[in-house]
Amino acid sequence: MSPAARRRATAEPSLRIALAAVAVAGLAVSAYLTAARAAGASPVCVVGGGCSTVQESEYSELAGIPVAVLGLLAYAALLAAALLPGPLGRVTGLFTAIVGVGFSAYLTYLELFVIEAVCAWCVASAVLIVLALVITILRARVGGEPAAEGPAGAASNGTARAG
């Protein structure tokens, strides 16, 4: 096994663990917001104080589905992607993370310029989803083409893909 191939082989499991950790943290944040919403209570804002404003805003729902529930689904999909080995896990993870970052960016824009209130929990989720995107991009890169993982393929293509 070439050094590049070995690096790839060791990076993939640790990236999957990192992705799982981020997904679990994200699940915790969105589960809290979903539960607070279901209880009709105002979320406890650790920093600042915009959580109720944001959570009570009409943008906190999409076709009747609370955005917090969409967050739950997204982090659950990321967790599934982390548990899935191989190309399916890599592609699912990348897809979910891009959707998450895109939608999160839109929600952050709403917080800053439309609702004019920022909620610390939402910022936490935004940071987590960006982390997830970085991890899934790295994973897609080190993943390369697993079909070429054999000694011959790795020797001939390893250096090109390692960069």
Next chain:
Amino acid sequence: MNRKYIVGAIVAAIVVVGALIAFSLAGGDDDVDPNDLQDVALVQEALGGIPQSGRTLGEPDAPIEITEFGDLQCPACKASSEDTNPELFEKYVATGRAKITFVPIAFLGDDSERGALGAEAAARQDALWPFVEVLYHNQGAENSGWLTEDLMRAVVRELGLDADRWDEDFEGEDVVTSFFEAANIAEEAQVNSTPTFVIEGPRGRQVVTGAQKIGAFDDAIGQVAPE
């Protein structure tokens, strides 16, 4: 082959994000038609016969005082107004056990501020409550500019208030003073979300936040009510 999947995932993700955003924005523009106000009779029926003075509904010497801090744009306030207030009025306010004061605060945006000033102007005609309740029943999309002067004037007319006087009060300095006074009251009561109900009685003070069922008020009132 892997690369093809990755490019596909990126393209699909961008399409999905676009769709989500379009969907979210489409849900955000339901204008309120001032010529088609809903539930005016329903609100008047719920408030029927209960004395009103300024921001307060109920007998002036009721032993329990409830203060509702609300923003006219807040969906949880709307939910509370529609689902719980009628029962609260019937059970506690109409019976003289409690009086309830609405303190309009504005923390969601320009529409909230206009609404709060309009409510203060309606309070000058001892009609803050029907004004606020009708607006909750006709609430539009947040910060969409739905809470217009025209809409408020339509509410004033439908409720049979003095429209010229409301106009004069709404433009006047007095309501602005009241608006800032309301903000101070909210700050002193440490209100950081709406609706917040502060319930005070001979045996203490309780706070109920968010859109709650009548049970939450039964509990809170039970704890402060006279023995």
